Amino acid sequence: MATFSLHGIPVSRGIAIGRAHLLKAAAREVKHYLVSEEKVEAEVRRLSEAIAAVHAELQAVRSDLPPDAPSELAAFIDVHALILSDPIIAEDPLRIIRSRHYNAEWALLTQIDELSAQFDEIEDAYLRERKNDIRQVGERVLKMLTGSASSLPTSSDPDDFAPQMIIVAHDISPADMLQFRDRSFVGFVTDLGGQNSHTAIVARSLDIPAAVGMGNASALIAEDDWVIIDGDAGIVIVDPAAVVLEQYREAQAKLMRERKKLGKLKKTPAITRDGTFIHLLANIELPEDCPGALELGAVGVGLFRSEFLFMGRTGQSARLPSEDEQFESYRKAVVAMKGRPVTIRTLDVGADKPLDKDEETALNPALGLRAIRYCLSDPPMFLTQLRAILRASAYGPIRLLIPMLAHAFEIDQTLALIEQAKQQLRDSKKKFDEQIEVGAMIEIPAAALTLPLFIKRLDFLSIGTNDLIQYTLAIDRVDHEVAHLYNPLHPAVLQLLSMTITAGARAGIPVAVCGEIAGDTKLTRLLLGMGLREFSMHPAQLLTVKQEVLNSDIATLEPAVRRILKAYEPSVIADGVERLKLL
Numbered sequence: 001m002a003t004f005s006l007h008g009i010p011v012s013r014g015i016a017i018g019r020a021h022l023l024k025a026a027a028r029e030v031k032h033y034l035v036s037e038e039k040v041e042a043e044v045r046r047l048s049e050a051i052a053a054v055h056a057e058l059q060a061v062r063s064d065l066p067p068d069a070p071s072e073l074a075a076f077i078d079v080h081a082l083i084l085s086d087p088i089i090a091e092d093p094l095r096i097i098r099s100r101h102y103n104a105e106w107a108l109l110t111q112i113d114e115l116s117a118q119f120d121e122i123e124d125a126y127l128r129e130r131k132n133d134i135r136q137v138g139e140r141v142l143k144m145l146t147g148s149a150s151s152l153p154t155s156s157d158p159d160d161f162a163p164q165m166i167i168v169a170h171d172i173s174p175a176d177m178l179q180f181r182d183r184s185f186v187g188f189v190t191d192l193g194g195q196n197s198h199t200a201i202v203a204r205s206l207d208i209p210a211a212v213g214m215g216n217a218s219a220l221i222a223e224d225d226w227v228i229i230d231g232d233a234g235i236v237i238v239d240p241a242a243v244v245l246e247q248y249r250e251a252q253a254k255l256m257r258e259r260k261k262l263g264k265l266k267k268t269p270a271i272t273r274d275g276t277f278i279h280l281l282a283n284i285e286l287p288e289d290c291p292g293a294l295e296l297g298a299v300g301v302g303l304f305r306s307e308f309l310f311m312g313r314t315g316q317s318a319r320l321p322s323e324d325e326q327f328e329s330y331r332k333a334v335v336a337m338k339g340r341p342v343t344i345r346t347l348d349v350g351a352d353k354p355l356d357k358d359e360e361t362a363l364n365p366a367l368g369l370r371a372i373r374y375c376l377s378d379p380p381m382f383l384t385q386l387r388a389i390l391r392a393s394a395y396g397p398i399r400l401l402i403p404m405l406a407h408a409f410e411i412d413q414t415l416a417l418i419e420q421a422k423q424q425l426r427d428s429k430k431k432f433d434e435q436i437e438v439g440a441m442i443e444i445p446a447a448a449l450t451l452p453l454f455i456k457r458l459d460f461l462s463i464g465t466n467d468l469i470q471y472t473l474a475i476d477r478v479d480h481e482v483a484h485l486y487n488p489l490h491p492a493v494l495q496l497l498s499m500t501i502t503a504g505a506r507a508g509i510p511v512a513v514c515g516e517i518a519g520d521t522k523l524t525r526l527l528l529g530m531g532l533r534e535f536s537m538h539p540a541q542l543l544t545v546k547q548e549v550l551n552s553d554i555a556t557l558e559p560a561v562r563r564i565l566k567a568y569e570p571s572v573i574a575d576g577v578e579r580l581k582l583l
């Protein structure tokens, strides 16, 4: 068979080489027939029983989740269970059997097709993706009806499988994905899916190369075909020529070597060549991210974006999380970090992180009522969060981080509310850390230009470069049309960064960077040379940044960075940063 390649969406990095194993979609093999009047109720029962069986199956998968399963999986399985209990699946197809006398499979497929068509009309890409969840749930029920529940090889001995299996499917549900974890499965290719699809998210957290949105790959690829997935490019090469296969094997081996080398750094302390310890911390969104961060050697959490506990809540839990619910999450994070500090940022909603998707958007949301402004406008809600964080501080070291501060009175009001929350806890005899440290995000230029106000009142600073760049350069961080103007090396940004780091060092208070640039290895040396000693980033970046730290010598970086900070010409700055690599 001739070589061919398919192009899709890169969603999970790396290279996978293996033989294709096709997962058949039950929907394609479904029989269509009419049932007679007297058999209608039996057919209705057959469908209801299949739905109930799938429900039980999902509950079983959910309760047997291995402890190291990606945190998203449980949530995805819950979503599937919810869809399954919704009348659109649990009742409407039964009505179709009764009114049209379709057999159960046909009735279910008809309903799913109808729902899919409705979803296609939706403009929001994330919501449109959810159509696939309905399809996946439908597939499960169909497989139950047709008795083809498992399309995987059934042996429980992993050695029985082809050593390097690549799953090729129309779509894969998160629950199915779990089945593959223990098998020799090295990558997957699906016809459906996009950046936000659950399969893509799970692939990223399992760190498995994948290409999704491949159109009709599952029809074009045959069982046992040799397949290469280039996860970085979103390309799949089928039956590659020997020389191509060789090239990819070499590239793969190189990646593996680099990864292995990095893997060895997990426990190595991040100390520069000239002996300075650098704190490499993790940015997390949920307490479930902590074990992964620890495993990769994080010395603490530098940014817990607490808004993720507040967002995307639907149905019963649509209200804000209660004090106890929040307390449990914060406590879980601090316990998981085993004595390492956890920096919890108070609620940062508004602008690119709306609490409620249907909320009316402010005229200029990035400049509107977001983060601390939002919290100060709703003291009862803010006090609830503060009490929850304070209570968790009885279980391990917590630092409180306040986003988007710009004015002295905002700091004062915030500190007063923290004191009020502490008093409420004292009154109700609840334990907390009386000495809890409070810090400010420096993410508005006004803050970086008035640091004495912050240093006088607070215990530490953390520079949020994502917003600092947005507000300094007046570019909306979510507007693609101005994305090209987003430049951390703009001299104005460098000045604000350097001023903040220097002012903190002079005053003897810790300064961290927790924006994306902290995880960008191209900028590690520049930040070290400016005096930065605390970097907080996505855990996936910890090891590459550590490698950069281990190879750096601060004493030689400092004078070179001073020269960069004196420059205004972009080319001079870019050259200077490039040259830091050679030092």
Ligand code: PEP
Binding pocket: 303, 305, 348, 443, 463, 464, 465, 466, 467, 468, 514, 515, 516
């Ligand atoms: C930042 O602004 O750099 C930051 C870390 O916060 P967020 O990206 O959550 O706004």
Ligand code: MG
Binding pocket: 403, 443, 464, 466, 467
């Ligand atoms: Mg921010």
